[in-house]
Structures are given as C-alpha cells and as structure tokens.
Amino acid sequence: MTSAVEYNFDGLVGLTHNYAGLSVGNVASLKNAQGSANPKEAALQGLIKMKALQDMGLPQAVLAPMERPDIATLRRLGFCGDDAKVLREAAIKAPQLLVACSSASSMWTANACTVSPSADTKDSRLHITPANLASKFHRSIEFETTARILKAMFKDEKHFAHHQALPLGEYFGDEGAANHTRFCDQYGDQGLEFFVFGKYAFKQSMPEPQMFPARQTFEASEALVRLHQLPEQHTVIAQQNPDVIDAGVFHNDVIAVGNGNVLFCHEMAFLDQKQTLESLRDKYPGESLEIIEVTSEQVPLEDAVSSYLFNSQLVNHPEGGMMLISPAECQANPRVRDYLQRLVETDNSISDVQIFEVQQSMRNGGGPACLRQRIVLTDPERMAANSAAFMNDELFSTLNSWVNTYYRDRMSAVDLADPQLLIENRTALDQLTKLLNLGSVYPFQLI
Numbered sequence: 001m002t003s004a005v006e007y008n009f010d011g012l013v014g015l016t017h018n019y020a021g022l023s024v025g026n027v028a029s030l031k032n033a034q035g036s037a038n039p040k041e042a043a044l045q046g047l048i049k050m051k052a053l054q055d056m057g058l059p060q061a062v063l064a065p066m067e068r069p070d071i072a073t074l075r076r077l078g079f080c081g082d083d084a085k086v087l088r089e090a091a092i093k094a095p096q097l098l099v100a101c102s103s104a105s106s107m108w109t110a111n112a113c114t115v116s117p118s119a120d121t122k123d124s125r126l127h128i129t130p131a132n133l134a135s136k137f138h139r140s141i142e143f144e145t146t147a148r149i150l151k152a153m154f155k156d157e158k159h160f161a162h163h164q165a166l167p168l169g170e171y172f173g174d175e176g177a178a179n180h181t182r183f184c185d186q187y188g189d190q191g192l193e194f195f196v197f198g199k200y201a202f203k204q205s206m207p208e209p210q211m212f213p214a215r216q217t218f219e220a221s222e223a224l225v226r227l228h229q230l231p232e233q234h235t236v237i238a239q240q241n242p243d244v245i246d247a248g249v250f251h252n253d254v255i256a257v258g259n260g261n262v263l264f265c266h267e268m269a270f271l272d273q274k275q276t277l278e279s280l281r282d283k284y285p286g287e288s289l290e291i292i293e294v295t296s297e298q299v300p301l302e303d304a305v306s307s308y309l310f311n312s313q314l315v316n317h318p319e320g321g322m323m324l325i326s327p328a329e330c331q332a333n334p335r336v337r338d339y340l341q342r343l344v345e346t347d348n349s350i351s352d353v354q355i356f357e358v359q360q361s362m363r364n365g366g367g368p369a370c371l372r373q374r375i376v377l378t379d380p381e382r383m384a385a386n387s388a389a390f391m392n393d394e395l396f397s398t399l400n401s402w403v404n405t406y407y408r409d410r411m412s413a414v415d416l417a418d419p420q421l422l423i424e425n426r427t428a429l430d431q432l433t434k435l436l437n438l439g440s441v442y443p444f445q446l447i
C-alpha cells in the first residue's frame with residue numbers, strides 16, 4: 001500500500017457569475033434565471049469553504065476559472081470586428097449566445113474532468129480526462145481551457161497521463177466526476193471506480209428520461225474506463241434512474257456521494273438499485289463497503305433535490321469517521337434537517353455535519369460537491385504538482401484580496417456586453433495565472 005492523500009480542487013468562481021437559466025433539467029438554474037447575481041460574494045463563499053476544509057486537515061487546492069465572455073467562441077460563431085463590437089453585436093443579434101459564452105459555470109469543477117488515481121490504473125500513473133460537457137453549449141466551451149489548466153497543474157508525464165476530452169456530440173456526452181465515485185479503504189489502496197450514466201447512445205429502445213436530457217452516456221463512461229486503464233474486476237458502470245433525472249437529478253452527484261468505503265445515496269438513485277449495490281459490494285477490493293441508503297419516506301426525492309442533501313461533500317473527519325459538508329439549504333428544510341440529526345445519532349460512519357453558505361452557487365444548481373474535484377495524490381505526485389495552487393494562509397489571503405480588487409458585486413445579463421467587464425476579466429486572470437504559476441492558459445494569452 002502506498003500512502004496517498006485526497007485533495008479537493010475547488011473552482012474559483014469566475015468574474016461573470018450570473019443566473020442565465022442555461023441548464024434545462026437543472027431545477028435551480030431555471031428557477032433563478034435572470035435573477036441578479038453577486039460574483040464577489042460567490043467567489044468569497046467558495047474561498048471560505050476551501051479554507052475551512054483546509055483548516056480541518058482536509059487539504060485543498062484551487063482551479064482557475066475561464067476567460068469570459070468567451071470572445072474566441074463568439075468569433076467562431078461569426079461575430080467580428082474589435083472585441084467591443086463582437087460583444088455589442090452578440091448582445092443585439094444573439095443575446096442567448098452572449099449569455100452562454102459568459103457563464104462562470106467552470107466553478108463546478110466536479111464537471112471539469114474525471115481523475116483516476118495511480119493506485120487504480122494499470123500503468124500506475126494518475127489519469128485525467130477533461131469532460132467534454134457536450135450536453136450544454138455553455139459548458140461544452142470549457143474543456144479546452146480546462147485541459148490547459150490541468151496540464152499546468154500536473155505537468156510531469158512520468159506521473160500524470162492527460163487524455164483528450166471525448167469526441168463532442170451526443171454520443172459521448174461526458175460530465176466528469178459528477179458521475180464518478182471512487183471507493184477504497186485507504187486512499188493509496190487499489191480502489192473501486194464507479195461510473196454512472198444516464199442513457200445509452202448506440203443501443204435503441206433502452207430506458208431513458210422522458211422530460212429532461214440524460215447528459216452522460218454509457219459509451220462515454222466505458223471509454224473513460226478504457227482510457228484510464230482500469231481493471232474490470234474493480235470497476236462498476238451503472239445506469240442512473242431515468243425517473244430521478246426527470247425529477248431534476250441532472251448529475252449522479254445530486255443523488256449519491258461516496259468517500260472511502262462509504263456510499264451515501266437515495267433509494268431511487270439507480271435504475272436497478274439492488275443489482276448496482278450488489279455489484280459494488282462484490283467488486284469492492286477493500287474489507288467491506290458501507291452503504292447508507294436513504295428512503296423516500298425519510299427524505300422525499302423533491303426535498304433531496306431542493307436541499308441538495310446528496311451534493312454534500314462526504315469527507316474523512318479529522319477525529320475519525322466521516323462528516324458531511326452540506327449546504328445551508330439542508331438546514332432550512334425541516335425534513336432534511338431532522339434526517340441529518342437522526343443520521344449522526346445512528347450507528348454508521350457519518351458522525352458530523354458541517355453547514356456552509358454557498359447560495360450564490362446553489363442558485364445555479366451547484367452545491368458543495370459540485371464545487372470540488374477530488375484528486376488523490378501520492379507524495380511524489382504531490383511534489384510533482386504545481387505547488388502554487390495549493391491552499392494555505394498566504395494563498396487564502398492573496399486570493400481574497402484578488403477577488404476584492406477585481407470582482408463586481410452585481411451581475412445581470414445586460415452587464416455582459418460591457419467591454420469594460422471583458423477588460424476586468426482579462427486583467428484579473430492575467431494576474432491570477434501569475435499567482436497560481438499557470439503560464440499562459442487563456443485564449444487572450446495565447447494570441
């Protein structure tokens with residue numbers, strides 16, 4: 001057994017954070033469309049969560065946001081002239097494209113990529129595949145910059161294998177770690193990798209949701225297993241319950257979360273729940289998998305979706321056992337609050353719940369677990385990674401000042417056409433790439 005540590009890589013919320021109602025199937029995104037957002041508060045809320053986890057002994061790093069509005073994509077779509085003209089014309093002729101090219105959606109780094117730690121892969125390297133996020137246009141324009149940022153974080157090919165995002169289009173829709181969980185006794189042990197998909201792309205007449213899109217395909221999950229060189233005996237691929245997708249569970253991490261040897265999920269999470277849980281138990285390489293299944297009677301599906309109970313982060317408790325890092329919306333919902341109270345009093349691995357305010361992100365359907373990408377690193381891998389992006393007191397204070405310097409405290413659709421916002425964004429990101437030692441990763445830096 002090699003010793004390894006799990007790091008949470010949270011997304012820094014971008015400067016254009018706004019509510020544009022871009023995600024059909026994501027209840028919060030549609031409900032809050034056109035509301036006024038506060039990018040500064042959003043970024044500070046994210047930093048507070050990162051620092052709190054770091055202070056609890058759960059090491060933390062940060063991933064940089066995107067250049068937005070995405071002028072390069074607007075140009076690909078036929079807008080021309082200087083940047084101010086591109087913005088002006090897009091705002092008049094295709095406002096829906098301007099908002100899509102301005103989303104700060106890369107903050108949800110659970111969707112940035114899928115990562116398999118070196119303990120699980122046949123070549124003993126850590127494998128990374130950026131997610132193509134093909135199902136939503138505003139998200140499908142993230143992966144190229146994401147790939148550059150990840151390469152700037154994990155440069156050494158001896159340790160890190162970077163794959164291309166899967167082919168774009170509906171056949172290989174891939175939403176990254178939001179549909180991937182890893183179970184293990186210790187982080188450095190061989191783990192069980194669990195992939196969840198929403199529909200088959202190539203097979204006809206298979207169950208699939210009727211109202212909302214299934215974003216991840218079976219074929220995409222299967223390709224990730226091949227690319228990451230995962231052994232079949234410790235890999236499970238299961239289908240999400242189409243009915244829960246239709247109830248607003250657009251990613252599996254809205255209905256299930258895992259850590260170590262524990263799976264915490266709703267009883268309606270998977271299409272064939274019994275078989276899925278059996279396969280997980282059978283293929284688990286460690287001692288035994290603990291499954292905490294929440295019934296609809298305990299927490300109705302609707303409350304699970306509105307409170308984001310299962311989008312809590314499930315993490316190791318510094319004093320042993322595990323705890324949930326839950327959004328304040330779980331406290332505000334009496335049924336969920338009571339359930340959590342009983343959960344920590346019952347005999348299981350979850351002994352504590354810590355509540356965090358991440359409402360700015362929650363209003364777009366992103367809870368604590370959406371905001372982080374988990375990456376397990378051995379000591380040599382940690383040494384090889386870009387150390388500038390790992391959280392400590394100094395980086396926390398630097399990033400707080402950076403946010404306070406550059407971020408606006410109000411953002412709505414009309415602001416996105418303001419050429420000054422683009423300048424603010426680029427100036428801030430140029431500074432950030434220096435702070436995080438990323439080199440040139442943004443389109444405006446690569447021209």
Ligand code: SUG
Binds near residue numbers: 018022
């Ligand atoms: O892809 N929301 C994101 C939320 C992603 C949550 N991530 C995880 N569950 N891991 C999405 O639907 C809304 C943007 C807007 O409407 O302005 C948005 O993209």
